[in-house]
Amino acid sequence: xxxxxxxxxxGFETVDDWFSAAFGPAWNPMYNLGALGWFFYWITIVxxxxxxxxxxxxxxxxxxxxxxxxxxQWYAAGVMRSLHRYASDALIIVMMLHLVREYVMDRxxxxxxxxxxxxxxxxxxxxxxxxxxxxxxxxxxxxxIAIASTEWLDALGIFGEPIARNFLNPExxxxxxxxxxxxxxxxVPLIMLLVMWIHIQxxxxxxxxxxxxxxxxxxxxxxxxxxxxxxxxxxxADLGKVPAVVNLDWFYLPAYPLLDRFSGGTLWAVFGGATLxxxxxxxxxxxxxxxxxxxxxxxxxxxxxxxxDCPYTAITMExxxxxxxxxxxxxxxxxxxxxxxxxxxxxPTATPFRRTTELIPGIDLPxxxxxxxxxxxxxxxxxxxxxxxxxxxxxxxxxxxxxxxESGVATLELPCIxxxxxxxxxxxxxxxxxxxxxxxxxxxxxxxxRLGIEWTEQRLAGARDPYLRKRxxxxxxxxxxxGVSGSRRLRKELxxxxxxxxxxxxxxRSRPLSGTHKVSAEVESNx
Amino acid sequence: xxxxxxxxxxxxxxxxxxxAVGYFATRPAYTYHDPDTALIxxxxxxxxxxxxxxxQLTPEELAALAPNMRKPLDCPRERLPLVxxxxxxxxxxxxxxxxxxxxxxxxTSTAYEKFPVEPGRHRLTARLRDSARTDGFDYEGETxxxxxxxxxxxxxxxATKGGFIFL
Numbered sequence: 001x002x003x004x005x006x007x008x009x010x011g012f013e014t015v016d017d018w019f020s021a022a023f024g025p026a027w028n029p030m031y032n033l034g035a036l037g038w039f040f041y042w043i044t045i046v047x048x049x050x051x052x053x054x055x056x057x058x059x060x061x062x063x064x065x066x067x068x069x070x071x072x073q074w075y076a077a078g079v080m081r082s083l084h085r086y087a088s089d090a091l092i093i094v095m096m097l098h099l100v101r102e103y104v105m106d107r108x109x110x111x112x113x114x115x116x117x118x119x120x121x122x123x124x125x126x127x128x129x130x131x132x133x134x135x136x137x138x139x140x141x142x143x144x145i146a147i148a149s150t151e152w153l154d155a156l157g158i159f160g161e162p163i164a165r166n167f168l169n170p171e172x173x174x175x176x177x178x179x180x181x182x183x184x185x186x187x188v189p190l191i192m193l194l195v196m197w198i199h200i201q202x203x204x205x206x207x208x209x210x211x212x213x214x215x216x217x218x219x220x221x222x223x224x225x226x227x228x229x230x231x232x233x234x235x236x237a238d239l240g241k242v243p244a245v246v247n248l249d250w251f252y253l254p255a256y257p258l259l260d261r262f263s264g265g266t267l268w269a270v271f272g273g274a275t276l277x278x279x280x281x282x283x284x285x286x287x288x289x290x291x292x293x294x295x296x297x298x299x300x301x302x303x304x305x306x307x308x309d310c311p312y313t314a315i316t317m318e319x320x321x322x323x324x325x326x327x328x329x330x331x332x333x334x335x336x337x338x339x340x341x342x343x344x345x346x347x348p349t350a351t352p353f354r355r356t357t358e359l360i361p362g363i364d365l366p367x368x369x370x371x372x373x374x375x376x377x378x379x380x381x382x383x384x385x386x387x388x389x390x391x392x393x394x395x396x397x398x399x400x401x402x403x404x405x406e407s408g409v410a411t412l413e414l415p416c417i418x419x420x421x422x423x424x425x426x427x428x429x430x431x432x433x434x435x436x437x438x439x440x441x442x443x444x445x446x447x448x449x450r451l452g453i454e455w456t457e458q459r460l461a462g463a464r465d466p467y468l469r470k471r472x473x474x475x476x477x478x479x480x481x482x483g484v485s486g487s488r489r490l491r492k493e494l495x496x497x498x499x500x501x502x503x504x505x506x507x508x509r510s511r512p513l514s515g516t517h518k519v520s521a522e523v524e525s526n527x
Numbered sequence: 528x529x530x531x532x533x534x535x536x537x538x539x540x541x542x543x544x545x546x547a548v549g550y551f552a553t554r555p556a557y558t559y560h561d562p563d564t565a566l567i568x569x570x571x572x573x574x575x576x577x578x579x580x581x582x583q584l585t586p587e588e589l590a591a592l593a594p595n596m597r598k599p600l601d602c603p604r605e606r607l608p609l610v611x612x613x614x615x616x617x618x619x620x621x622x623x624x625x626x627x628x629x630x631x632x633x634x635t636s637t638a639y640e641k642f643p644v645e646p647g648r649h650r651l652t653a654r655l656r657d658s659a660r661t662d663g664f665d666y667e668g669e670t671x672x673x674x675x676x677x678x679x680x681x682x683x684x685x686a687t688k689g690g691f692i693f694l
């Protein structure tokens with residue numbers, strides 16, 4: 001990650017922390033930018049449908065109908081008009097934040113290119129919706145937009161006759177052009193919906209609805225704003241006069257003033273180039289190609305946990321191909337795999353306790369196979385001494401683990417914390433390789449691989465397969481979801497955890513294993 | 528107590544967001560055009576004459592063509608560029624050559640130019656050449672106009688209506 005991007009990421013995480021403090025991780029708006037985009041889209045659609053009942057599409061009647069909406073039926077249609085405007089403005093804010101955030105967090109590479117690339121046309125579609133909407137009001141602002149837009153389009157040189165001539169004077173004005181705008185303002189949102197649907201197709205459990213509390217709060221905010229500052233029209237359009245001073249919507253129209261300083265052709269080149277660059281970003285350096293997960297059929301019993309846990313729908317369950325007695329087997333689509341390893345963490349065969357056969361789970365990540373993780377865990381634990389020994393498992397997108405290394409602390413980095421099978425915690429603690437295990441990673445609610453933290457917490461809580469065994473003392477496990485900028489918090493958490501472990505003392509004294517477990521553990525160690 | 532702080536934080540965040548949306552939805556105002564000036568627009572679409580003369584096909588040449596293609600004249604596609612001048616009180620506002628559109632140069636030439644001018648009484652003169660002549664103009668129009676601040680005054684051209692139209 002480049003220095004600049006790391007700084008930007010730290011900036012985002014600082015803001016995230018503020019929002020998490022106020023809203024909690026689940027309601028954090030920064031973690032729900034995409035879902036909020038959907039929410040604002042639906043508000044705009046519903047309010048738009050209501051407005052269309054009262055809107056007159058005739059070029060001379062449009063303004064009057066909007067005056068009726070705003071001034072006569074202010075309590076319903078007027079509020080809907082304000083909601084329509086402000087929700088569409090809010091959509092721009094969350095969309096741009098979503099775009100920048102995903103880039104800064106480097107969530108566009110590998111299999112994620114699909115969501116990124118399908119998001120790029122949405123930018124153009126959203127702006128086309130907004131601009132055509134302002135056009136329909138047919139006030140001074142609409143006049144300015146109509147003239148500036150057509151002049152800008154004329155710069156493309158694809159029209160035989162300048163289309164800006166349609167707005168030369170009142171006599172030149174044609175209702176047909178206005179009808180075209182009405183059509184665009186209805187058709188483009190429908191196209192948008194299709195592209196938005198495609199945009200989330202390669203994600204498991206894609207969030208297209210914000211949490212209820214956040215949705216209620218956001219809608220309440222827009223309603224209050226609609227009553228306090230209702231959306232109104234500017235003076236009616238008059239093509240015989242220049243709309244000298246206009247109240248621009250700076251969310252949708254920031255490019256228009258640029259047309260007074262740069263030629264239309266230059267701006268087309270800039271925006272076209274920027275769009276092309278956005279399309280190419282997922283493949284531009286520095287890329288980090290990682291090998292996709294591999295299925296080892298000899299150890300895959302077709303349980304389907306990996307397919308259920310994969311955040312990017314990269315694993316499907318298909319009929320058995322090796323003649324084994326199981327009905328299904330996991331199949332990885334390499335092009336969809338982001339190499340997070342969450343599938344390995346979900347595999348019941350990925351247990352470090354297995355000693356009789358070579359440790360090869362049903363599904364494994366070539367970049368860090370489970371056998372290697374076990375060896376690394378053992379090597380790290382071997383060097384631990386003193387009281388309150390801790391093994392820290394962290395993800396590559398959380399706080400740096402290097403600074404934690406001190407006597408009595410060993411660290412191990414995984415692509416995602418969701419890659420860690422719960423049996424590893426059991427292994428480290430019950431075999432007394434350490435007195436406790438600390439799990440660290442991305443900020444809560446903002447897992448780099450979407451579902452790593454959520455699945456890990458559910459596995460530890462016994463709510464998702466594979467469970468962490470009940471015999472493992474939970475007080476010897478600590479979680480710290482601090483994000484890349486949370487090193488200080490992690491160090492603090494580690495110090496507190498070690499102090500608690502010191503109080504607990506060695507495992508034998510705090511909670512001896514039951515007789516059955518003792519026997520099986522002894523059998524394992526003898527083996 | 529923590530809940531109170533959380534609610535206060537949420538209220539603060541919603542307020543800040545609403546203020547940003549409410550403010551930038553219409554403010555700050557943008558001055559697109561100096562309110563103390565008027566605007567003259569020179570805009571038209573007109574095809575220049577053909578670059579070469581049309582040639583009468585011989586009876587033999589016509590007979591060699593398919594019956595539905597037998598046009599007696601063979602005219603070159605390419606058209607001449609237009610030469611246009613617009614003068615305000617004798618001073619040149621615009622002077623240029625407008626090339627024909629189309630890949631083969633056989634389309635209309637178009638003009639779309641804007642000139643902010645001081646309000647008041649003015650004499651406007653527009654000239655256009657669409658032929659192969661090397662000096663002088665084929666069309667000329669002149670008018671006296673009193674412009675108000677912000678007024679849009681259009682100079683159009685339609686050969687079928689005799690030349691320049693002042694609107």
